[in-house]
Amino acid sequence: MNNPSQFKASSVAGRIVFWLLIALTLFFFLFPLYWMFLSSIKQPGDVTSLPPRFIPFVQFKPTLANYAAVLSTSAMGSRQNTFPWALLNSVLVGGTATVVAVILGTLTAYAFSRFRVKGESDLLFFILSTRMLPPVVVLVPIFLMFTNLGLPNTFAGITLLYIISGLPFVVWMMKGFFDEIPREYEDAAMVDGYSRLEAVWKIVFPEAFPAMLATAVFVLITAWNEFVFVTLLNKQSWGTVPPFLYQIIGYGRTEWSRMAAAAIIYITPIVVFTFVVRNHLLRGVTFGAVRR
């Protein structure tokens, strides 16, 4: 077990180094977030001022105007081209893609783990191989297929794309988890009077649930952050939040504080979700490491 109390036992110097390293790491990761938050509550003039102003109320007067502007549905031209609209798109696309990918991938992984599948290793390699290229490489063929199928600017189109890009990850993660769950559980449940499907539902899924949550977090974050495909496959006025944020830069003078406000709102749900499932996340990720 890696617990901090062991460091305490070593020496005072060790403790100081330990906490210094922690502080440094936290600073490295959290300062950009803090800066983004500061920018989101600054007046336009304060954002780019030199020297930079770090302390609200003391060095500058904070404002919520940026949030109000970003959240208003009449801010920029058409109804569709507003932040709330893009956010709704992101939630629906990301949520649907995650749920569908995790369900389909989990079922696939269960089959791979428990049943004799012809050409199992080839199929698994093929599934993984779809992740071996940088996605942009296949942009052109996907663009052509998208256009021919009439998928640009549709909810179904981009969701489908995210489901497909999330699936290999889910299949591989969940197969690893299922391989670690002893088959005897299902055997026992089947002897106890249940069908295989009931056994899976009552015994295996409750066991696999933390792993499913952990996997879902990763799929959701990927879909939530995806920029290239959603930007290039849809017209400007249709899309999720990432292309919308990019658009803000495009309007002549860049509205840094509005962009920061939108970004803060955008990352909040994912931070909250990750925070809520963090215990499962840890268990899910370390699941494969624990041996009987």
Add this chain to the structure above:
Amino acid sequence: MAEIRIQNLVKVFPGGTRAVDGVSIHVADGEFLVLLGPSGCGKTTTLRCVAGLERQTRGDIHIGDRLVNALPPADRDIAFVFQFYALYPHLSVYDNIAFPLKAAQLPKSEVDQRVHHVAEMLKINHLLNRRPKRLSSGEQQRVALGRAIVRRPQVFLLDEPLTNMDSSLRADMRVELKHLQQELGTTTLYVTHDQTEAMALGHKIAVMDAGKLQQVGAPLEVYNHPATLFVAGFIGSPPMNLLDVTLAAGPALVDPDGAFRLPVGAALAEKWPTLVPLKLGVRSEDLHIAADPSAGDMPAEVYVVEPLGDETIYSLRFAGSHVMLAKAPPALDLKVGDKVGVSFDRSRLHVFDVQTGKALR
């Protein structure tokens, strides 16, 4: 209650491994039969076929009057106890035991009453609210047994249920298991690789090797009259002394070098073929040691001494450097290097045909 009839069971796994090869076993109603063999001999596969967790390639399995070949495990009215107990980790002990009853959709009051009855029988009532993870291995095993008993199945199938316990606990559980089976009178098929366990528990023992049934019989019958070389070598601790011999004129059993020569009575020798490679088997308790090297059938030298307290096991080196183990009471007190005389109990010699592996009687 029901009997189990396994007829000509064959299981070939995809890939060609012939795990079970023509096994026929009959477990009578209420009988406790132990399926014994080394790992990989097909005993667990046989058990899983009876449970319906594997589908046999050929052969019939009857439980009671029903041919169960095509029935899923749920419909066979059996209970299975696994080596790793397979307790459902997210359910409490109570819910684990109640799990099969819920499948049968019994009314809540009856479930409750039955779970408590079983918990009392196994002395686990104080654990009902705990999760399996927080139980010791002995307690886990009791819960697993409880889950098996609670539905009152026709047949118990147990797959090495004591293997994962430490040895003192194992001895306790063995006694309890035997008592429980006597009390319930449920037909039981029990798989183990531990011959002590098999001897202690079974009304009958079925010994398997390489997918084939070697011998079925009461524990002492199997011990005293092993039907094959494999059974002779597998059952008994220390294992039976085995020596390559042929029947020579005299008549006597002689090793290939001619250094070891054991005269036998004519009546005994009549049952054995001449000029055929044989294996002589002698249990360690059937060798009698005398401190006088000229006494008994032949001299030997003490090679290793293993005092076990209640008895001492001597490794004796005979002419031709053959080593045999002999049990003797601790009072004998020999030292390494002592010269002794050894006599063989003629009525308890085992002779096997090397070619077929079968005992010659």
